[in-house]
Amino acid sequence: MSPSYETDAVGLGRASATIAAAHTRRTGTDKHAFENAKAAAGIALEALNLVAALGENVPYLGAIATALTAFKRVMDEVDACKEGCRAAMKDAEAFENLLYEFQAEWGYVESNGKDALHQAFRDAGNSVLACLYALQSAKVDSQRWRDRLKLVFKRDELQATTRECRLRMKIAKERFSMTVAMDTNRLVHRIHRHLQPVGAVRGPTSTLETSWRRRAAPAMFFGREAEVDQAIDLISHQHPARVAILGSGGIGKTSIALSVLHHPGVLALYGDRRCFVSCEAIASADGLIRALSEATNLNVESDTSAESxxxxxxxxxxxxxxxxxxxxxxETPWNTDMVAIEGLLADLASLPSTALIVTSRVMDTPLIEWSTPALEPIMPFSVKAALQTWDVICKRHDHHAVKLVNAVECVPLAVVLLARLARFEPARDIWRRWEKDHTDLIHLHDVGHRLNNLAVSIELSLRALHDQDAVDILSILSIFPYGLKEDDISRFEDILEHRYSVRRAIATLQRYSLAYIDDHEWYLDVRVVRVLSPIRHHISQ
Ligand SMILES: Nc1ncnc2c1ncn2[C@@H]1O[C@H](COP(=O)(O)OP(=O)(O)O)[C@@H](O)[C@H]1O
Ligand SMILES: [Mg+2]
Structure with a gap:
C-alpha cells in the first residue's frame, strides 16, 4: 500500500536538506547555507526516497529506478575519470533494463509480501544506495568549484570508489537475476494456489487472525469522563453508533477514541472485533479500503481492482x-479524496452491525447519519487532569508547574511536553524560559491562539534538546506517518552511520516525548517509533 509515497517524497526533500545542512554545519563551511544545502541534497533526496520506499513497502522498482537515475546523473557529472564512469554507467543501464524487463513481465512484485524477491530488491536498492553515498562522500555532486577542483587531485581515490561501485552493482545484478529465476518456480506454485477454491488452500485460522487490529489503550488518561461516558452511551444505545470525536491537534482525540475502544462496555459488545486504523498516511478511499481490510483480517490481493x-x-x-x-x-484522506471518502463513509455507515468512531481535526464532518447528541468538539482537559498527568511524568508539581499548565491552557500534548522538560530542569526555570521565549516564538508561529501555545511548547522542547542530531532525526521520523519499524531503523542506522547515531537520537526524542513507541496490541513483536501528528505537522511547517 503506498498512499503516503508522494507526500513522503516532498518531506524527504526537506529531510535530505536537513541532513545536508547538518553536514555543512558539522564541516564548518557555512552556517547559513541551508538554502544552498537544499540544492546539494539532490543525492540524499534520491537515496532517502529509496529508503522510504523500502521502509514503507511501496513500489520497489520505482524507487530503485529513481536511485539508478541519480547514480547515472552523478556519473555523468564526474569529469575526473571518464573511463571508469562510462563503464559504471553502462552497468547501471544494464541493471535498469533488467529491472524494467522484470517489471513488464512480473509486475506483481510491486506490492507483494516479504519474500525472497523483496529481499533481493532490498539488497539491490541498498547496493545502489551505498554507491550513491560513496560517491557523495567523494563530493562528486558538489557545485562548489573548490570541491570539484579537489576532485581532480583525488583522481586515484575516485577511480577506486567508482570501481568499487561497479563491482557492488555487478554483484547486486547477478544476485537479483538469480533470485528472479528461483522465484519463478514459486510464482507458478502461487498461481496454482490462487486457482484453488479459497477454503482448500487456507490452513487453520489462529486466534490472532480472528482478532481485529488496534492499538493499546493510552498509558495515561485523566479527566475526560464526560466525553467517554457520552460516547459509550451512544455506542451502547444506538446500534450501530456513528461517533465523531473532533478537535485540534494535541487536544486528546486519539486518547479518547482508544479509551472508548478499550472500555469494558465496548469490549462486552464487540469482543475482539474492535479495530483502530490510523488514516494519517492514507490519501485515498482505495487506500482506506485496503487498510481497513488488513485491520479486519480480510485478505485482499494487491491486484484486486478498487471496486472489487x-x-x-x-x-x-x-x-x-x-x-x-x-x-x-x-481528515487526511478526506482532504485529498473528499467525494470518494464521503461515499465510502456512507457505505460504512449503512452497514447494519458495524459501529463507527471517527476522529478528525477538521470540525466539518462528512454527511452521514451521525448518532445524536453528537459530542461537542473536544476542549482542553481540566487543570486537575493536567496536574495528574504532570505528576505521573514528574512525580510532583509546584506552583510553577501550575502556572505552566495554565499558560498552555491545559492542552494535553503541551502539558505532556512541558512536564517532560520538567524532569530535567526545575519548573521555575522552564517558566522563566516560557516567559522569555513565548513572545519570540509567538511571532515565529503566526497561528491561532491555543495552537500557538502548543507550537511554543514544541519549540521549547526542541530548544531544550540541545541536540541538532535529534532534531534532524525528528524531521526524518516526521516524514513517516506510520512510523518506523525496528528493521527500518536499523537500515537508517546503517545508511546514516557516518553522520548520526540514529538510535541515540531516537532515545533522546523519546525522553522528551517528541517520539514514542507504538505497541500494537494484536501483534506483540511489532514496535514502531512514531511522532504524534501535531508534532509532525509542526515540524513539516
Ligand atoms: N486525558 C489525557 N490524560 C493524559 N494525557 C493525555 C490525555 N489526552 C491526551 N494526552 C496526551 O496528550 C498527547 C496528545 O494526545 P492525542 O490523543 O494524541 O491528541 P490528538 O489525537 O488530539 O492529536 C499524548 O501524548 C497523550 O498521551
Ligand atoms: Mg491523534
Whole structure:
C-alpha cells in the first residue's frame, strides 16, 4: 500500500536538506547555507526516497529506478575519470533494463509480501544506495568549484570508489537475476494456489487472525469522563453508533477514541472485533479500503481492482459478527479524496452491525447519519487532569508547574511536553524560559491562539534538546506517518552511520516525548517509533 509515497517524497526533500545542512554545519563551511544545502541534497533526496520506499513497502522498482537515475546523473557529472564512469554507467543501464524487463513481465512484485524477491530488491536498492553515498562522500555532486577542483587531485581515490561501485552493482545484478529465476518456480506454485477454491488452500485460522487490529489503550488518561461516558452511551444505545470525536491537534482525540475502544462496555459488545486504523498516511478511499481490510483480517490481493476490493470489504463486514471500526485522523484522506471518502463513509455507515468512531481535526464532518447528541468538539482537559498527568511524568508539581499548565491552557500534548522538560530542569526555570521565549516564538508561529501555545511548547522542547542530531532525526521520523519499524531503523542506522547515531537520537526524542513507541496490541513483536501528528505537522511547517 503506498498512499503516503508522494507526500513522503516532498518531506524527504526537506529531510535530505536537513541532513545536508547538518553536514555543512558539522564541516564548518557555512552556517547559513541551508538554502544552498537544499540544492546539494539532490543525492540524499534520491537515496532517502529509496529508503522510504523500502521502509514503507511501496513500489520497489520505482524507487530503485529513481536511485539508478541519480547514480547515472552523478556519473555523468564526474569529469575526473571518464573511463571508469562510462563503464559504471553502462552497468547501471544494464541493471535498469533488467529491472524494467522484470517489471513488464512480473509486475506483481510491486506490492507483494516479504519474500525472497523483496529481499533481493532490498539488497539491490541498498547496493545502489551505498554507491550513491560513496560517491557523495567523494563530493562528486558538489557545485562548489573548490570541491570539484579537489576532485581532480583525488583522481586515484575516485577511480577506486567508482570501481568499487561497479563491482557492488555487478554483484547486486547477478544476485537479483538469480533470485528472479528461483522465484519463478514459486510464482507458478502461487498461481496454482490462487486457482484453488479459497477454503482448500487456507490452513487453520489462529486466534490472532480472528482478532481485529488496534492499538493499546493510552498509558495515561485523566479527566475526560464526560466525553467517554457520552460516547459509550451512544455506542451502547444506538446500534450501530456513528461517533465523531473532533478537535485540534494535541487536544486528546486519539486518547479518547482508544479509551472508548478499550472500555469494558465496548469490549462486552464487540469482543475482539474492535479495530483502530490510523488514516494519517492514507490519501485515498482505495487506500482506506485496503487498510481497513488488513485491520479486519480480510485478505485482499494487491491486484484486486478498487471496486472489487470495496465490494469485498463491505460484504466481509456485513457477514462478520457485529464490530466497531475507529478511523483516526480521518481528515487526511478526506482532504485529498473528499467525494470518494464521503461515499465510502456512507457505505460504512449503512452497514447494519458495524459501529463507527471517527476522529478528525477538521470540525466539518462528512454527511452521514451521525448518532445524536453528537459530542461537542473536544476542549482542553481540566487543570486537575493536567496536574495528574504532570505528576505521573514528574512525580510532583509546584506552583510553577501550575502556572505552566495554565499558560498552555491545559492542552494535553503541551502539558505532556512541558512536564517532560520538567524532569530535567526545575519548573521555575522552564517558566522563566516560557516567559522569555513565548513572545519570540509567538511571532515565529503566526497561528491561532491555543495552537500557538502548543507550537511554543514544541519549540521549547526542541530548544531544550540541545541536540541538532535529534532534531534532524525528528524531521526524518516526521516524514513517516506510520512510523518506523525496528528493521527500518536499523537500515537508517546503517545508511546514516557516518553522520548520526540514529538510535541515540531516537532515545533522546523519546525522553522528551517528541517520539514514542507504538505497541500494537494484536501483534506483540511489532514496535514502531512514531511522532504524534501535531508534532509532525509542526515540524513539516
Ligand atoms: N486525558 C489525557 N490524560 C493524559 N494525557 C493525555 C490525555 N489526552 C491526551 N494526552 C496526551 O496528550 C498527547 C496528545 O494526545 P492525542 O490523543 O494524541 O491528541 P490528538 O489525537 O488530539 O492529536 C499524548 O501524548 C497523550 O498521551
Ligand atoms: Mg491523534
Amino acid at each position: 476490493a470495496r465490494h469485498r470489504l463491505l460484504s466481509h463486514l456485513t457477514a462478520s459478527e457485529a464490530g466497531v471500526i475507529c478511523l483516526d485522523n480521518m
